[in-house]
Amino acid sequence: MLRGVIAKRIAQLGIVRHGLALIATVLLGGLLSAVLVRFAPGFDSDEQELDLHLNSQSIQALRQARLDQHNIFHFYLHSLNRAAHGDLGTSISLGQPVTTLLRQRIPLTVRLVGLGLATAWLLALGLALSAAWIRIAAYDALNTFLSGIFLCLPAAVLALLSVLWRVPAALVIASIVFPQLYRYARNLLAQGYASPHIITARAKGIAELRILFWHVIPVAAPELLAVAGISVSLAVGTAIPVEALCGLAGIGHLAWQAALARDLPLLMNITILVTLVTLLANSTADVIGKALRGHEA
């Protein structure tokens, strides 16, 4: 009985469909990055061949190994097969297993992005709620101006200034994510307040706090959740210049190092990881949003 109810709920929320779409997109993303790696100029050359200690047989073996990777599907399937066994290959530029590099760097990025996102959401929701609550044009204009300033500055410049002024790096991520969130949240709340049922509630003399928490926020919540997924993607993207310029050894820094050194196999694995994270965030937000809408209905 219970199992049937759970299965029905899973089907209603489209969790299986989301999961399948996620797997398909990640596999497609992996194939795309494999194609890029395979056809990138310089794929066929190997610095190891210049090593004077290698004899002709060793050089021939190296060439043969590369020849095996010429077929793109063979190359991709081989990479997938290795990945399934926990082997993501070795970084060309850093000379270390990719798995080790990722394991070392993921915690810092998770902490940085998490802190940045939490700060951005607190700030955006706080300001949007207060603007909706106070309803003074000057206060609203001030908030819009503040968020507008950050919209006009590149993340990399903010990262450089954070180093100069010794501001925590998470605040840079927050300052890039916050303006987008604020504008969206403010518009949603303004729309909510303008809806007929809120005007009726006000006319009936219901307290403002009750209107906000019982009638405005629940209506805006599913759409705000959709933005939550996008905000993760934005924060992960911002982590690259922030980590690279603040000297923080996270995934963003690793991606930047891999790009500068054209360490393409490493970049391919990071691409798959980032695709997975952003898709998971978006799918989770989507499923929770659907659940909330279903609950309201």
Next chain:
Amino acid sequence: MRIGRATTWRGAACAVLLLVAGVSLAANWIAPEGYAKQYREAADAPPSHAHWLGTDEIGRDRFARVLYGTRISLLLAPAAALLSTLMAALIGGLSGYLGGAWSRAAMAVTDLFLSLPWLFLLITVRAVLPLNVSPLFSVLVTFLILGLLGWTSAARVLCATSATLRDSDFVRQARASGIGAVRLFWMHVLPNLKPVLYAQFWISIPAFILSEANLGILGLGVAEPMPSWGSLLKELEGLVSVGEEPWKLVPLILLAIVVTSFQFVLARQEEAAA
């Protein structure tokens, strides 16, 4: 009253953009020595009568570099925006109009691109191409990448708009009167996508300017000695104190002013699209 104030702001923004574009286009006359000439005896000099914004650490006139850099960024960002808008119109508009499997396939590719953070996607694709290239080639590659990758979000909007138009009465009537599919798309669907296309074009310009700046600071943008806002902002890395060398912030202030002006102009385009 509010509308009048907004129009004034937009007018001022357009004037600022025209002024900046005009001055940068006159770079050859204002700074005839060019952006690469070195004044070795005056390296890293503060502002003076000869060098209004001082010189950089290898003795190049910073004012000349700002002028030429502004020209490159202001000319190529709209060019990249135009390319991405055309691609969005073609892929998004056409797939929405055709519908069915075409639409699903186009949106699957769009979703794939959108699932990656924009800056990460740029860095990955830029890294795949050779990094050690001539300055002119680096300029073209940087803005081509922006144009070729920046169509995805616009394509999604255009696909939805185009799908709505496909089922509209006037398109059905045109189809019933025997107009061919290509002519129908070209003469009836595409003109109705214009407001969305204009809005997407204006949205893309400031986004591409900021993206180029980010790439430049990370060392993956326009190569030296060619200046662009990205490469000029890279100088902020060596900044010890904003108070001691405020003139180094001029490219940043100029970029912020230009992007803000685009945001004001953009508001009008969004209204038009709505």
